[in-house]
Amino acid sequence: MLERISITCFAASYGVALGLEISRLIFHSAWRNVLLWIFALAGLIAHTLYLGYRGYEAVLTHHTPLSSSAEYYLLAAWVLGVMYLLTLALQPRARSGIFFLPLVLLLIATSRFADGQPFPQERAASIWFTLHTLLLLLGYVVVVFGFAMGIMYLLQAARLKAKQPPTARFRLPNLEWLELANQRSVVGAAILIILGIVAGVIFNLVQQGIIPWHDPVIWRSAIITGWLICALLFCALYRPAQRGRKVAYLTIASFLFLMVSVLLGLVFKSEHKAPQPLVNRVRIEAVNRGMAACRRCAGEACA
Amino acid sequence: MKLLLVGCSHQTAEVALRERLAFSPHQAEQALARWRDAFPATEGVLISTCNRVEMYAAADHKGDLPTHRQVAEFLADCQGLNPHDIFNQLFEHSGETAVRHLFTVAASLDSMVVGEPQILAQVKQAYHLAQRQNCAGPLTHDAFQSALRAAKRVAGETRIHEKRVSIPSVAVGDFAQEIFARFDDKVVVVIGAGEMADETLSYVRAAGARQPRIVNRHDARAIDLAAKHHGVAVPWAELDQQLAAADLIISTTGASQPVVTLERYERFKDSRYQRPLIILDLAVPRDFDPRIGDELNVFLYTLDDLQAACQRNRQEREGELPRALSIIEDETARFMTDVYHRATRPIIQQLRSGWHAICDAELQRLYHKLPDLDAAARQEIEQTFERFVNKLLHPPLESLRAEARQGTPHGLLDALKRLFRLEE
Numbered sequence: 001m002l003e004r005i006s007i008t009c010f011a012a013s014y015g016v017a018l019g020l021e022i023s024r025l026i027f028h029s030a031w032r033n034v035l036l037w038i039f040a041l042a043g044l045i046a047h048t049l050y051l052g053y054r055g056y057e058a059v060l061t062h063h064t065p066l067s068s069s070a071e072y073y074l075l076a077a078w079v080l081g082v083m084y085l086l087t088l089a090l091q092p093r094a095r096s097g098i099f100f101l102p103l104v105l106l107l108i109a110t111s112r113f114a115d116g117q118p119f120p121q122e123r124a125a126s127i128w129f130t131l132h133t134l135l136l137l138l139g140y141v142v143v144v145f146g147f148a149m150g151i152m153y154l155l156q157a158a159r160l161k162a163k164q165p166p167t168a169r170f171r172l173p174n175l176e177w178l179e180l181a182n183q184r185s186v187v188g189a190a191i192l193i194i195l196g197i198v199a200g201v202i203f204n205l206v207q208q209g210i211i212p213w214h215d216p217v218i219w220r221s222a223i224i225t226g227w228l229i230c231a232l233l234f235c236a237l238y239r240p241a242q243r244g245r246k247v248a249y250l251t252i253a254s255f256l257f258l259m260v261s262v263l264l265g266l267v268f269k270s271e272h273k274a275p276q277p278l279v280n281r282v283r284i285e286a287v288n289r290g291m292a293a294c295r296r297c298a299g300e301a302c303a
Numbered sequence: 304m305k306l307l308l309v310g311c312s313h314q315t316a317e318v319a320l321r322e323r324l325a326f327s328p329h330q331a332e333q334a335l336a337r338w339r340d341a342f343p344a345t346e347g348v349l350i351s352t353c354n355r356v357e358m359y360a361a362a363d364h365k366g367d368l369p370t371h372r373q374v375a376e377f378l379a380d381c382q383g384l385n386p387h388d389i390f391n392q393l394f395e396h397s398g399e400t401a402v403r404h405l406f407t408v409a410a411s412l413d414s415m416v417v418g419e420p421q422i423l424a425q426v427k428q429a430y431h432l433a434q435r436q437n438c439a440g441p442l443t444h445d446a447f448q449s450a451l452r453a454a455k456r457v458a459g460e461t462r463i464h465e466k467r468v469s470i471p472s473v474a475v476g477d478f479a480q481e482i483f484a485r486f487d488d489k490v491v492v493v494i495g496a497g498e499m500a501d502e503t504l505s506y507v508r509a510a511g512a513r514q515p516r517i518v519n520r521h522d523a524r525a526i527d528l529a530a531k532h533h534g535v536a537v538p539w540a541e542l543d544q545q546l547a548a549a550d551l552i553i554s555t556t557g558a559s560q561p562v563v564t565l566e567r568y569e570r571f572k573d574s575r576y577q578r579p580l581i582i583l584d585l586a587v588p589r590d591f592d593p594r595i596g597d598e599l600n601v602f603l604y605t606l607d608d609l610q611a612a613c614q615r616n617r618q619e620r621e622g623e624l625p626r627a628l629s630i631i632e633d634e635t636a637r638f639m640t641d642v643y644h645r646a647t648r649p650i651i652q653q654l655r656s657g658w659h660a661i662c663d664a665e666l667q668r669l670y671h672k673l674p675d676l677d678a679a680a681r682q683e684i685e686q687t688f689e690r691f692v693n694k695l696l697h698p699p700l701e702s703l704r705a706e707a708r709q710g711t712p713h714g715l716l717d718a719l720k721r722l723f724r725l726e727e
Contacts (some may be wrong), residue, residue, distance in 0.1 A: 030459050156481070161596075163608040165477035165615070168462050175579065176484040240577035244600045 002053040005046050007074075011108050013043030014081070014101055021097035025169050033092070040088065040097070044081045051078060058118070067118040069265070072137055073111035077104045079141040091173045099148040107144070113266060128203035135196030136221070139189050140258060143224075146185025147255030150248040153178040157245060175244075182247045186235060189254060190228035197225055220261040227257045304442050304642050305365045308401040309374035309393050310350075310357030313415050316392045324382055324389065326351035328432070334381040335436035341377060342369050346440040348433040348447065350408070352425050354415050359405065361442035371395045402446060403635045409450040410457040411464070412627055418463040418620050423454050446638070453634035460630060461623040466616035470609045471499070474583045475506035477612055478604055479551060482581055486512040492549040493517045493534075494542070495556035496524040499585045503553050504532045512551070518542050520556075547571035552582045554590040562590040572598065585609070636708075643707040650716050651700060653725045658696065662688045 017039040020032055051074060055065035066075060084100035156172040166172070173181075200221075204211045212218060231250045235241045241250070311320060326334060331349050338347040344367040348359045358378060362368045369377070372386075375393050379386040396404050407413045409426045430447040433439040439447075458464050467473045483489055491512045493500050496519040504515055515534035518541070519525035525536035537545055546552065546563065556562055568591075582603040584591045589605055596603030666688060670676065676684075699719065706712035719725060 028460075028462060160478065160481055160602050163478075163604060163612070165473065165612045166481055168465050174480065174484050175482045179579075180484075243577045244579060246577075 002049055005050045005053065007050065007108060007111070010043045010046035010050060011105060013039050013046060014104050014108075017043060017097060018101040018105070021095060021101060024095055025098075028168070036097070037088070040081075040085055044078070044085060047074070047078050047081060051075065064118050067133075068116045069114040070111045070116040071118075072133070073107050073114050076137055076141050076144070077107035077111070079138065080104050080107065080144055083141070083145050091177070093171045094152075094173045095170055096148070096152065096173070099152055103144050103148060110262070126203055126207065128199050128206060132196055132200035132203055135192050135199060137196075139192030139196055142185050142189040142192060143251075143254045143258045146182060146189060146251035149178055149181040149185060150251035150255075153182055153248040154245060154252075157248075179244060179247060182251050183235075183242055185251050186228070186231050186247060186254065190232045193221070193225055193228055197221055216264060220264050223264075224254070224257045224261050228254060304445075304645065305362050305368050306398060306401045306442070306446065307360045307368050307371075307374070308357055308396040308404060309360075309371055309378070310355060311389075311393050312355035312357070312413065314413070315394050320389060320392050321354065321356065323384060324351075324356040324378060325353065326356065326381070328428075330381070331429070331432055332436060334377075335433055335438045337381065338377065339436060339438050342367075342373075345369060346433075346443040347438045348429055348443050350426060350429040352422065355408070355413075357408070359401070359443065359446070361440070361446065363442070399635060399639050402449075402638055403631060405446060405450045406453040406631045406634055406638075407628075409454040410627060410631060411454070412457070412624070412631065416468055417624070418466065418468075420464055423451070423458075426450065426454075445641070449634060449638045453631055456630050456634065457627045461627045463620055463623040463627050466620050468613050468617050468620065470585065470606065470613060471503040471506050473609050473612045473616065474503060474553075474585070474604060475510055477616075478602070478609075479507070479581050479583070480510060482579060482602055483550065486510045486551070489550035490545075490548050491515040491551045491553070492537075492545045493528070494552065494554040494562060494590060495519055495586065496521070496528040497555045497557070500553055500555040501528060501531070503555075503583065503585065504528070504534075507551065507553070508532055516545055516549075518545055543567070543571055547574045549580065550578070552580070553585065554582065555585045556590055558586070558590060559588060561588075561592050563592065563595065565592045565594045568592070568595045568598070583609075639710075640708050643709075643711045644704060646711045647703045647707060647716060650719055650725060651703070654699070654719065654723060655692075655696060657723065657725070658692050662692055 017036055020036045020039065023029075024032065051066060051071070054071060058065040058067075066072075080100065081104050084097060084104065087094070087096045087100065152172050153175065156175055156178060159166075159172075160175070172178070201211060231254060234250070235247070240246060311324065313321065316324075326349060331351055334349055335347065338345075338349075342360070344362055346361040350357045350359070356378065358374050360368055360374060371393075372390070375390050376386045378384075378393075379389050404413070405426075409423055411418050411420065411422045414422050426447070430439060430443070433443065467476050479486075486507060489512060491504075491507055491514075493504060493515055496517055500517075507515065513533070515529075515532055516537045517525040517529045517532075517534050518537045518539060519528075520539050522536060522538065528534070529536040542562075546568075554562065577600045579600045579602070582591055582595065582601065584603060584605045587606060591603060591605075593603070593605070595601055666685060669684070670681065699715075703712055703715055703719075706715050
């Protein structure tokens with residue numbers, strides 16, 4: 001039963017929820033909120049079951065559960081889905097789904113293009129490695145959450161500056177709430193990502209005694225961490241930066257840095273991954289030697 | 304069921320008459336007690352608000368229902384008025400029209416400010432008071448429960464209640480509350496102590512604001528307003544200090560020149576560290592230089608801006624009116640069908656019991672002739688007879704139900720009575 005749940009199932013549920021959120025801009029319906037909750041919850045439950053089953057499968061086949069980049073994107077989408085439902089509960093009249101659900105779907109879509117190969121088991125088993133990946137994952141999700149809040153803040157502020165009262169079809173949370181969410185996103189993301197990087201450094205020192213500075217993933221993390229430290233310092237030293245549009249700009253900029261980091265990750269592969277399986281390696285070596293790899297022995301015996 | 308409504312509202316009577324006829328809760332209680340004594344066979348509910356006084360009377364038979372004149376005399380008598388003075392200013396509705404009117408009132412579609420939410424609570428209170436005074440009964444219960452359902456549908460299926468239409472309510476509800484999540488930790492400064500300041504402060508205080516600071520050129524009025532709203536009166540000389548500390552400013556002075564120019568604002572601007580500032584400039588001419596509204600994190604709303612928002616809201620409410628009225632029509636038709644159908648019940652019961660009596664007699668005769676029948680066979684035969692009666696009754700009952708949608712089916716009822724010799 002559980003193996004039948006696919007990415008399409010929960011992506012479709014989130015898609016319908018997004019459609020319902022968009023329809024709120026067009027017409028009024030008394031039943032829509034109930035349907036919205038049903039589809040959003042159904043998506044999250046299917047998402048949870050899917051991830052749970054993937055983890056269970058990995059344990060059965062003696063692999064590390066949920067340890068590939070693709071699965072991290074799905075985990076990030078799950079955390080963002082939970083944040084969306086929390087926002088829906090706290091601000092039921094706000095049209096937050098219009099901002100959150102596309103990001104959830106974007107993360108799910110990105111997982112299709114991301115590397116599906118898990119990290120080597122000896123790495124993943126380390127507590128420092130687990131902390132490293134978990135903190136980075138949460139930090140990145142907070143950046144995405146902050147981006148949604150930042151966009152909402154700018155829209156709401158622009159509308160209020162233009163003296164436009166809210167319409168029933170398009171409501172947003174009040175500016176104070178959004179400002180607080182933006183502030184907390186900047187600080188929270190910075191803390192989580194910096195702690196994640198520290199955990200990664202400790203892991204490398206404990207495991208290998210060195211830090212692989214040449215690995216592109218280190219540079220990607222350094223870019224976003226550097227930016228978040230700058231943002232934190234800016235907020236601490238310049239008081240108005242904690243206020244209004246400035247803090248919204250900071251969260252949006254953080255997201256742009258994250259996007260650059262993700263794109264770099266899709267282009268430059270990390271050395272954090274497991275070594276190629278033996279059969280593939282032999283095939284590649286055989287091809288490199290200009291020999292056709294035998295299908296049955298993968299070139300090993302023929303070589 | 305017979306329903307009669309006699310009363311007056313802001314649409315039919317002058318404010319002077321409404322004031323004279325209005326009942327306080329205590330007076331309404333006494334009036335209902337008198338109603339019970341005067342018309343013991345009639346249920347009565349009295350709705351009295353500042354915009355309407357309406358007496359609803361309901362009885363099973365038309366003969367028990369008081370006339371328009373009797374209700375008018377009753378109302379006049381309760382308030383010590385001459386019935387002749389009010390008689391011509393009272394309107395009367397009966398039957399379906401009265402039901403429609405009650406539903407329209409409960410849904411706030413007949414209010415002076417369409418969609419204002421208080422009326423539903425007032426209708427509920429009026430009904431509960433009638434219940435406590437033993438004036439309400441099954442007829443008014445059905446009518447008022449249906450009215451509450453209609454009002455709930457209008458509130459849930461339209462946006463008629465969502466839009467505010469007064470300047471202070473729009474200023475606070477549509478703008479200030481879109482900026483601040485809470486007001487208990489905000490500094491509210493009021494410049495001027497006029498009527499508009501007073502009204503706006505009521506909304507701000509209802510939103511949670513504490514200790515508003517009132518700055519006025521005349522200290523006495525500032526002290527009065529401060530006392531009324533649990534605030535603090537501040538001398539005019541401290542205005543700049545108050546402006547620097549403020550999160551929300553309500554300005555309503557009668558000054559002929561702007562009280563706060565851009566240059567004056569810039570003097571304390573830096574000390575605010577770009578903290579959001581809402582300025583509700585409700586004065587004519589304006590108290591704040593409009594260029595201040597261009598400053599970062601300053602949200603300046605003038606009377607014109609708020610009036611434009613009110614107008615938009617009013618139009619949106621009016622746009623919802625046809626949909627709301629169609630709900631009222633739908634609920635009225637549903638209620639009236641129930642009422643008409645209820646009138647057919649005695650005949651249906653007679654018909655059903657008469658036929659069942661025949662069945663029972665025939666069954667007894669059959670059992671007498673076939674004494675060896677076992678319990679299972681008897682049960683099967685009884686069920687067959689039951690089905691037979693129900694199937695025979697189904698077409699006339701369906702015809703009655705269909706006819707009841709248009710009104711009490713007197714013709715069919717008479718035909719049934721004559722055909723099957725049913726008694727009145």
